[in-house]
Amino acid sequence: MKWFWYASPQTFYPLAAQLARWCGLAAVVLALAGLYIGFFVAPTDAQQGEAYRIIFIHVPAAWMSMFIYVVMAFWAGIGLAFNTRLSGMMASALAPTGALFTFIALWTGALWGRPTWGTYWVWGDARLMSELILLFLYFGFMALHASIEDPRRADRAAALLALVGVVNIPIIYYSVKWWNTLHQGASVSLSAAPKMAATMLSGMLVMALAFWMYSVAAAMLRVRGIIRERGS
Amino acid sequence: MSEFLQMGGYAWYVWGSYGVTFACLALEILLLVKRETKN
Numbered sequence: 001m002k003w004f005w006y007a008s009p010q011t012f013y014p015l016a017a018q019l020a021r022w023c024g025l026a027a028v029v030l031a032l033a034g035l036y037i038g039f040f041v042a043p044t045d046a047q048q049g050e051a052y053r054i055i056f057i058h059v060p061a062a063w064m065s066m067f068i069y070v071v072m073a074f075w076a077g078i079g080l081a082f083n084t085r086l087s088g089m090m091a092s093a094l095a096p097t098g099a100l101f102t103f104i105a106l107w108t109g110a111l112w113g114r115p116t117w118g119t120y121w122v123w124g125d126a127r128l129m130s131e132l133i134l135l136f137l138y139f140g141f142m143a144l145h146a147s148i149e150d151p152r153r154a155d156r157a158a159a160l161l162a163l164v165g166v167v168n169i170p171i172i173y174y175s176v177k178w179w180n181t182l183h184q185g186a187s188v189s190l191s192a193a194p195k196m197a198a199t200m201l202s203g204m205l206v207m208a209l210a211f212w213m214y215s216v217a218a219a220m221l222r223v224r225g226i227i228r229e230r231g232s
Numbered sequence: 233m234s235e236f237l238q239m240g241g242y243a244w245y246v247w248g249s250y251g252v253t254f255a256c257l258a259l260e261i262l263l264l265v266k267r268e269t270k271n
Contacts, residue, residue, distance in 0.1 A: 039236075050240035054249045061253070100256055108249040115245050214257065221264040 009086050009227045016220040016227075024217035030210035037203035045200075054112040055200075059188070060208035062105035064215055065134060066169050068098035072141070073166045076159035086223075088155030089230070091162060092145055093223035097215050099138035106131060117182060126175035127183035130168060137165040151230055 006012045038056035045052035072094040079087030109128070110120040122128060141158050148154035171178075176185045187195045194201045239246040 044240065049242060051242040051245050053239070053246055057249060057253050097260065100260055104253050104256060107252055111245045111249045115242055218260055218264060221268060225264070225267040 007084055007086055009089065009230075012086055013224060013227050016224050020217045020220035020224070023213045023220065027210050027213035027217055030206055030213060034203055034206035034210050037199060037206060042199045042203050043197065048116055051112065051115040052200075054108050056203050056207050058105060058108040058112055059204050060211045061101045061108060062131070063208055064211045065098060065102040065105050065131070066172055067212075068094050068101060068215055069134060069137070069162075070166065070169060072098060073162040076155075076162040079155055080159045080163075085152070088152070088159065089223050089226045090219070091141075091155070091159065092226055093219045094215075095138055095141050095145075096222065097218045099135060099142070101211065101215070102131065102135040102138060106135065122182050125181040125183050126179035127172065127181070130172040130175050133168055134165075134172060137161070137168060141165075 006015060034056065038053055042053070042056075044050055072091045075087045075090040075094070078084060079091065106128075109131075113122075114120045141161055144161055145154045145158040148157055175181075176183050188201065188204070237243060237247075
């Protein structure tokens with residue numbers, strides 16, 4: 001792979017279209033498979049009934065909301081360190097999709113919480129608050145970028161905000177351990193066996209892959225728009 | 233079929249989640265495709 005060749009926006013532009021096409025196709029196939037598993041293969045939960053089927057989008061959306069932020073901050077940092085034009089464009093391309101998944105995680109969490117916890121929202125729950133702060137970090141990144149006319153200066157200012165905000169990611173992740181508030185701990189982690197049926201877990205993982213492929217496709221389409229609009 | 237749609241009494245919560253998620257993603261794709269074809 002000629003990595004540095006693709007660091008130029010012009011040479012990356014056609015590759016981005018190919019990536020968007022194939023990742024978009026993969027997202028559709030994976031989403032159909034994930035929905036099939038989630039609704040027709042995975043059994044009804046003994047405690048939560050059918051309401052638990054919300055987790056097939058809630059958990060993958062929450063994972064993506066954090067993952068996209070880290071990738072966005074990574075590109076923002078690369079742009080700051082090496083002054084590469086495409087890096088800042090990548091960060092800007094990821095922010096709206098990250099904000100969208102953060103909103104979806106909050107929305108589906110509320111609709112899951114109502115039948116399960118008896119409430120849509122709890123002020124003061126550590127997980128809910130840190131995820132809400134993540135949404136504001138995405139909004140802040142986009143607003144700051146939009147408020148500065150020169151795109152290269154906007155890239156640098158927004159990159160600083162993105163990098164400072166990374167501190168919120170481990171806070172979200174560990175919030176359920178550090179503060180024992182309403183949101184339950186992880187049912188799936190890298191260090192322990194999953195605490196759910198195999199079909200439920202596979203439905204969640206396939207949906208996570210679908211959202212991941214979707215995010216790549218959306219970011220690639222958006223970075224093409226940014227490259228065109230900056231006229232570079 | 234109607235039993236499936238009722239989701240054991242949790243229809244609003246389940247379909248409210250899936251519906252809003254689908255609408256959000258569809259809207260984003262629509263805007264991006266529009267931007268792609270505009271210029």
